[in-house]
Amino acid sequence: MATPDLPALAEELSDAELLERITEAAQRLRGAVASAVVGQDAVVDLMLVTLAARGHALLVGVPGLAKTLLVASLAQALDLSFGRVQFTPDLLPADITGTDVLHERDGHKSLAFQPGPIFHNLILADEINRTPPKTQAALLEAMQERKVTVGTVTHLLPDPFQVFATRNPIEQEGTYPLPEAQLDRFLLEIHVEYPSEAEEREVARRTTSGKPAVISPVLDIDQVRAFGKLVPRIPITDEAVNLAVSLARATRPAGGKGEVRTDAVREYVRYGAGPRGSQALVLAAKARAALRGDAAADVDDIRALIVPALRHRIVLSYRAEADGVKDVDVLREVEKSLR
DSSP states (O other): OOOTTHHHHTTTSOHHHHHHHHHHHHHHHHHHHHTTSOSOHHHHHHHHHHHHTTOOEEEEOOTTSOHHHHHHHHHHHHTOOEEEEEOOTTOOHHHHHEEEEEEEETTEEEEEEEEOTTSSSEEEEETGGGSOHHHHTHHHHHHHHSEEEETTEEEEOOSSOEEEEEEOSSOOTTOOOOOHHHHTTOSEEEEOOOOOHHHHHHHHHHHTSSOOOOOOOOOOHHHHHHHHHHGGGSOBOHHHHHHHHHHHHHTOSSOOTTOOOOHHHHHHEEEOOOHHHHHHHHHHHHHHHHHHTOSSBOHHHHHHTHHHHHGGGOEEOHHHHHHTOOHHHHHHHHHHHTO
16 A cells, blocks of 8 residues: 555655655555566666656567566556557547537537547556657657647646557558657657567467456655655766766767767768756666666766667668667667766
């Protein structure tokens, strides 16, 4: 169960005491998700980083790797309001944001706003690349501004508001590429890999037993808010900030005077990460440090997050695809060049 006294004491607790609480909460959340999902520990850790940083995440993986179950299980463990949107080619923006509905009462007609599924704390945008760009753009304002505009009226979204989207990387028919502007709004791109042989055996046993996992909430909304306010206050070393900025700048083919570019960046990158890349690295590093119970974020936190924080912010050339070069290959070479 959630710690009962934290909501009342959140304003009185010191940052050190909140740091201790967030570390304990992370352990409970990992245990709650593990009761429903076998393995995927690294994915869960990155999801918790996203949650603590109050960002959005894109989960990428082939079908059947429990991407949807991961998000749904996390929502249950957090006791937050949960909304799921199944993206399809015929989905309209109003199907996500909501729309004005005509009501008639006592002979008088009026318009009333009917909120869409986006008006929840945690949103699962399932198979986000299956809907056209116009509908994808309906998420853009919500993800960045945490509000939506319907007609001439702006509606604030709940606090907290976070989007966990899933994308299938292998199907091309009936899919639409995500605009770079929208990809840039995701704090992390998390790749979900195949389980090990032992984990797959456990999946086969557990999912065919007829006993669905029951997840009890371990955190409530006030605790989530308190932890979200703590993370930006986590200190970070100057070396870590400098490394985050250097990494983002090193992914840009047209660098400034005196800046070194690796061969991979010069040959295979069309566009590098923008300033949001370094911002994402710093914020995610603070969240990672808080979840581990560290009093400050350092270069190790930055290095651990290079790939998920930057891979979706660089655009590779056609030559990279022809030569079989992946974004992770480019980023690893960039990291090595800055050591």
